Amino acid sequence: MQFSLFNNIRRKIEQVVTGRGKVDEDLFEELEVMMIQADLSVHATTRILNELKEAVQENRLATVNEVVAHLKSSLVALLSGGEPTKSVLAVAETSPTLYLVVGVNGVGKTTSIAKLTNMLQNRDKRVVLAAADTFRAAAIDQLQIWADRLNTDLVKHRDGADPSAVVFDAVKAARARGADFVIADTAGRLHNRTNLMEELKKINRIAERELGRPADEVLLVVDANTGQNGINQARQFMQAIPLSGIILTKLDSTAKGGIVFSIADELHLPIKLVGTGEQVDKMTTFDPSKFVDSLLQ
Numbered sequence: 001m002q003f004s005l006f007n008n009i010r011r012k013i014e015q016v017v018t019g020r021g022k023v024d025e026d027l028f029e030e031l032e033v034m035m036i037q038a039d040l041s042v043h044a045t046t047r048i049l050n051e052l053k054e055a056v057q058e059n060r061l062a063t064v065n066e067v068v069a070h071l072k073s074s075l076v077a078l079l080s081g082g083e084p085t086k087s088v089l090a091v092a093e094t095s096p097t098l099y100l101v102v103g104v105n106g107v108g109k110t111t112s113i114a115k116l117t118n119m120l121q122n123r124d125k126r127v128v129l130a131a132a133d134t135f136r137a138a139a140i141d142q143l144q145i146w147a148d149r150l151n152t153d154l155v156k157h158r159d160g161a162d163p164s165a166v167v168f169d170a171v172k173a174a175r176a177r178g179a180d181f182v183i184a185d186t187a188g189r190l191h192n193r194t195n196l197m198e199e200l201k202k203i204n205r206i207a208e209r210e211l212g213r214p215a216d217e218v219l220l221v222v223d224a225n226t227g228q229n230g231i232n233q234a235r236q237f238m239q240a241i242p243l244s245g246i247i248l249t250k251l252d253s254t255a256k257g258g259i260v261f262s263i264a265d266e267l268h269l270p271i272k273l274v275g276t277g278e279q280v281d282k283m284t285t286f287d288p289s290k291f292v293d294s295l296l297q
Ligand SMILES: Nc1nc2c(ncn2[C@@H]2O[C@H](COP(=O)(O)OP(=O)(O)OP(=O)(O)O)[C@@H](O)[C@H]2O)c(=O)[nH]1
Pocket: 103, 104, 105, 106, 107, 108, 109, 110, 111, 112, 133, 139, 187, 188, 249, 250, 251, 252, 253, 274, 275, 276, 277, 278, 282
């Protein structure tokens, strides 16, 4: 992945520090503009640059490498919230582990579920898919196509059926078949539609009753191209259901990478998986440190 806006940040630091032989206020101003252009929120940008300013004053950072190294460590700290392990997907002690996948229309929920299934299958895990997006018949068909392609089980009801009943049946089926994971697709529920949010709460309630614990992950899918709008969507979902992490999709189709930092700064939710293309193998787990390295190399 290439985020040209970030690559320019390193170049800018080199230009200013080498050219003028010092870190000055103008550099901070230029970095601020660049970071905001790269989709970082004003809040996250201010936070990072204030830290950098303090470090420059206190530690007298003077060389390009010192400045870049400090910037990197602030960015990694922001992404990992001091807890690098929290970006790992939870696995239940008692199978099946249940992941609910939520998010607005078209962000990449169904595709991400296929990718995650593929990832788990590569680790020799058995997955049952739950077609709990019963809002449209086409949604059930789409998941069926993926289930056939991936040769995995799918539990589905008719369109219009109660999504929580689908999840309930999928958990039972997984148990009966000795499957390790249940991954539930849900409708692209518009966040201003109260009834859909209520439906989501019900799925969660029924799942908890059946499993004896809440869903192991409730993953919100966010399209990396949506910028601040994606953050607002997340806030709406968080009011309905406790989210455990983010799947950030379409990172391949944006030149910006800043939304990653805005998510961490504003939502305090870990990014767990990153989608980098339409194909089923185009998903990776998220490693804050590697990600920042790739941005500022
Ligand atoms: N480039 C790119 N495209 C993606 C990625 N993830 C999903 N897509 C594409 O985004 C489009 C929508 O994906 P879906 O998985 O159908 O999205 P959804 O959230 O399930 O949509 P609804 O069911 O309509 O709410 C499809 O064309 C996918 O191929 C990604 O990481 N990169």
